Amino acid sequence: MTYTEIERQWTTRLRRRFVRLLPPEKLLPDTQPTYVSSWIYVFGVTTLAALAVVIASGCLLALRGPQWWHTSSVGHFVNSLHLWSVEIFFFAMVVHLWGKYFMAAWRGGRALTWMTGVVTFLTSIAAAFTGYVSQSNFDSQWISTQAKDGINATGAGAYFNVLNLGQMLMWHIVLLPLAAIVLTGLHVILVRVKGVVPPFEEPVKVSQ
Amino acid sequence: MSKRFRPDVDVAPWKGGHSPYDIIKEGTIALVVVGLLTLILAVVFGSPDELAITIKTWSNATPLDFAATALSELNLTSGTAQYGAPYNNASTGQQLGPLQLAKWVGARIPINTVNDFVIDPLKSLPAQPDLSTGLKQWSSASSATRSHWVSSYTKASAKMTFVNGQVTVTASDVGPLPVLINNLTEMARSGALDQALVTQAGFYTTDFTLPLLFLADGSYLASLADHQHLTGDQWGMMNETGNYPGQAWLWLYTFWYQIPPFNASGNGDVLVWGLMMALSVVLLLVPFIPGLRSIPRKTRIYRVIWREHYQSVAKE
Numbered sequence: 001m002t003y004t005e006i007e008r009q010w011t012t013r014l015r016r017r018f019v020r021l022l023p024p025e026k027l028l029p030d031t032q033p034t035y036v037s038s039w040i041y042v043f044g045v046t047t048l049a050a051l052a053v054v055i056a057s058g059c060l061l062a063l064r065g066p067q068w069w070h071t072s073s074v075g076h077f078v079n080s081l082h083l084w085s086v087e088i089f090f091f092a093m094v095v096h097l098w099g100k101y102f103m104a105a106w107r108g109g110r111a112l113t114w115m116t117g118v119v120t121f122l123t124s125i126a127a128a129f130t131g132y133v134s135q136s137n138f139d140s141q142w143i144s145t146q147a148k149d150g151i152n153a154t155g156a157g158a159y160f161n162v163l164n165l166g167q168m169l170m171w172h173i174v175l176l177p178l179a180a181i182v183l184t185g186l187h188v189i190l191v192r193v194k195g196v197v198p199p200f201e202e203p204v205k206v207s208q
Numbered sequence: 209m210s211k212r213f214r215p216d217v218d219v220a221p222w223k224g225g226h227s228p229y230d231i232i233k234e235g236t237i238a239l240v241v242v243g244l245l246t247l248i249l250a251v252v253f254g255s256p257d258e259l260a261i262t263i264k265t266w267s268n269a270t271p272l273d274f275a276a277t278a279l280s281e282l283n284l285t286s287g288t289a290q291y292g293a294p295y296n297n298a299s300t301g302q303q304l305g306p307l308q309l310a311k312w313v314g315a316r317i318p319i320n321t322v323n324d325f326v327i328d329p330l331k332s333l334p335a336q337p338d339l340s341t342g343l344k345q346w347s348s349a350s351s352a353t354r355s356h357w358v359s360s361y362t363k364a365s366a367k368m369t370f371v372n373g374q375v376t377v378t379a380s381d382v383g384p385l386p387v388l389i390n391n392l393t394e395m396a397r398s399g400a401l402d403q404a405l406v407t408q409a410g411f412y413t414t415d416f417t418l419p420l421l422f423l424a425d426g427s428y429l430a431s432l433a434d435h436q437h438l439t440g441d442q443w444g445m446m447n448e449t450g451n452y453p454g455q456a457w458l459w460l461y462t463f464w465y466q467i468p469p470f471n472a473s474g475n476g477d478v479l480v481w482g483l484m485m486a487l488s489v490v491l492l493l494v495p496f497i498p499g500l501r502s503i504p505r506k507t508r509i510y511r512v513i514w515r516e517h518y519q520s521v522a523k524e
């Protein structure tokens with residue numbers, strides 16, 4: 001099979017840029033620098049796995065509509081899966097965040113990785129909050145009537161009405177998950193492009 | 209042309225070795241473990257689903273609280289009536305220093321508590337002689353007459369009673385108010401008010417702004433929340449009913465509400481929000497903030513994280 005690249009073409013240029021930025025062996029590497037051996041690395045991938053479970057259980061909840069889980073024990077169980085995967089997700093993400101902080105993992109041109117992480121964190125908080133107010137039960141009545149004062153005080157409440165179930169549900173199941181997924185994708189790609197940050201160099205000999 | 213090496217910003221290229229690392233296998237294992245853990249937690253602990261309350265349950269549980277709240281919508285003393293933006297222009301609302309953020313945006317979700325909570329729902333009831341007369345009397349009265357009726361009724365309302373399904377206030381010169389308040393309470397106790405408040409926007413609706421604000425204006429919702437340890441001074445927002453972790457990640461946001469000046473200020477909400485936004489920006493910009501970005505290097509916690517690496521370096 002012969003294959004010739006067409007020169008001076010938008011498509012070719014874009015492909016070359018992609019491949020230069022993230023060649024397959026960098027996207028899916030089979031080795032890592034030797035310093036990549038610590039329990040802390042588990043939390044990034046655990047956050048990613050938990051996000052997958054959150055999305056999958058959310059999709060199951062969506063199948064039969066927003067009232068289903070109030071009336072069906074199967075639905076309620078799916079809701080429990082969704083809740084607990086969210087708790088695991090946040091736990092893992094917060095440990096990941098502090099881990100990356102104490103590794104100063106923004107070093108070596110990785111500031112954007114850190115920043116996409118922070119924005120994902122904030123987006124996830126908003127996503128979880130809209131989930132709580134979309135539950136259509138006592139919790140959502142209380143949380144929404146309390147939270148409205150904070151959001152109204154900033155002026156945003158005029159456009160982001162936490163008492164409007166339809167609006168909150170749309171944000172919870174479409175806009176915010178979409179944002180979280182796109183941001184997470186960007187974050188993980190940035191990690192692959194830059195490689196894993198090396199430890200601080202310590203010139204001093206350590207006495208054990 | 210050599211730039212100075214900044215230890216909190218730059219890294220030296222890695223000259224050490226590489227070892228096999230199967231990220232796809234790691235990811236698969238993580239997915240299976242998280243899936244199983246979720247399953248176990250869901251089976252063991254389940255999830256809370258405390259039924260939503262209704263205006264019907266509220267007005268049957270505490271009819272006088274309901275009637276007093278209805279009156280507060282008429283005499284404009286309720287939380288919603290005095291709110292300011294985005295519901296009305298009754299007050300400036302909260303301010304962040306000189307910034308009147310809410311007021312500048314304006315009353316974009318306009319609510320007239322007299323009409324939206326009392327008069328319009330009553331108009332939707334099937335005609336009954338005394339109610340129709342009362343509503344006619346109300347709509348043809350001047351606003352001065354209305355205020356006079358409302359204030360006479362309000363003065364006498366301290367002795368409001370609820371006997372045999374009727375709200376009674378002994379007072380004179382109150383126009384149709386006794387009829388209006390009593391009918392609204394009956395309407396609420398039948399469940400018709402719940403429906404009237406959501407259907408104001410037409411047949412299909414997903415907007416519960418009106419019934420939620422009405423509920424929040426009364427004290428029944430808050431008393432239930434208090435039982436469930438959900439109020440603000442009990443770290444409210446981040447909890448949920450039952451013994452569930454809730455939104456534990458809101459701990460810092462909720463924390464500010466427990467301490468001065470936030471818990472004592474009329475501008476508490478906007479102060480907390482302003483602070484949290486500023487802190488979020490700080491978190492976002494950590495890699496660029498001198499001092500903050502040096503803490504990891506100086507505390508040397510990284511030596512615990514990369515323990516194996518430093519041990520092998522030490523051996524060389």
Ligand code: HEM
Nearest residue numbers: 041044045047048097100105113114117118121191196197
């Ligand atoms: C949905 C949320 C998130 C997911 C799924 C996620 C996932 C990951 C994964 C899989 C890695 C590579 C493995 C590792 O180093 O642990 C990583 C690296 C990284 N993450 Fe996150 N992350 C999330 C949120 C955050 C947050 C909130 C921050 C910090 C504010 C952050 C900062 C970083 C940094 C700086 C790296 C690069 C680490 C290095 O080079 O060693 N991430 N993330």
